[in-house]
Amino acid sequence: MSDSSYRDAIFTTPLDRVASFSFDEQVVACFPDMIRRSVPGYGQILGMLGVLAERHLRHGGHVYDLGCSLGAVGLALAGRLPPDAFSLTGIDLSPAMVSRARAILAEECPEHRIEIVEGDIRQVEYRPASMIVLNFTLQFLSPGDRDEVIARLYAALEPGGVLVLSEKIVAADEQENAWLVARYHDFKRANGYSDLEISQKRTALENVLVPDTLEAHHARLSGAGFSRVTTWFQYLNFASMIAFKEA
């Protein structure tokens, strides 16, 4: 998949005015490279999603991949599970992402029952599901919309179902947060991004990607009814949680 992806050079040159980040054609063309160089643990999380599905997804159950971008979650599950093990609906708001995702999935796993729908995860009518994945998507919704989306996903999950939520996070303690952000910028530098790219991307993401604390995520998930919530992964200011609905 990354073979057909360009290197992310979006913020390499100085811009008079840095526009807000959006998932347009330019981002789609370099997205696999961008996300791998920008999200600590991205590849490891995808690998583990397949393992979590093997353990927690009811055989033949339905999966939602919300904010699916190029369909990486569906590809990861298809890489570990046979076609009869699950069906999956990926949903994304970006038309450019959706058309590219459809092409990738048709090419990579034509036997698996994976459909990609263009839509807003705040408005979809969900059908019963055994597993729901939000892999770095909730962070792009307005903070005021997040409780309701999680409550609706809880309602859509079958008893015994799981929700996996991966997010960029902020630490409540200012010093701890400053250290995490500084090391995150070191991580990006180590992955070939310049100081200019790091700072222009940061500006572009202001008010677009608004991170919550891990505590706020746990409180939201528990408040929606999930009986158990575990942070199973953290790498700097990026984390992934799994929430269980009572069987």
Ligand SMILES: Nc1ncnc2c1ncn2[C@@H]1O[C@H](C[S@+](CC[C@H]([NH3+])C(=O)[O-])CC(=O)[O-])[C@@H](O)[C@H]1O
């Ligand atoms: N309201 C919305 N409804 C639907 N989609 C949305 C909405 N808002 C944003 N998106 C979509 O959420 C995706 C977030 S990227 C997910 C990576 C993927 N999960 C991966 O595992 O590769 C994460 C990142 O780029 O950091 C984008 O494709 C948006 O169009």
Ligand SMILES: O=C(O)C(=O)Cc1ccccc1
């Ligand atoms: O690059 C960043 O600063 C991030 O927080 C991660 C990211 C990755 C891809 C699109 C938007 C944000």
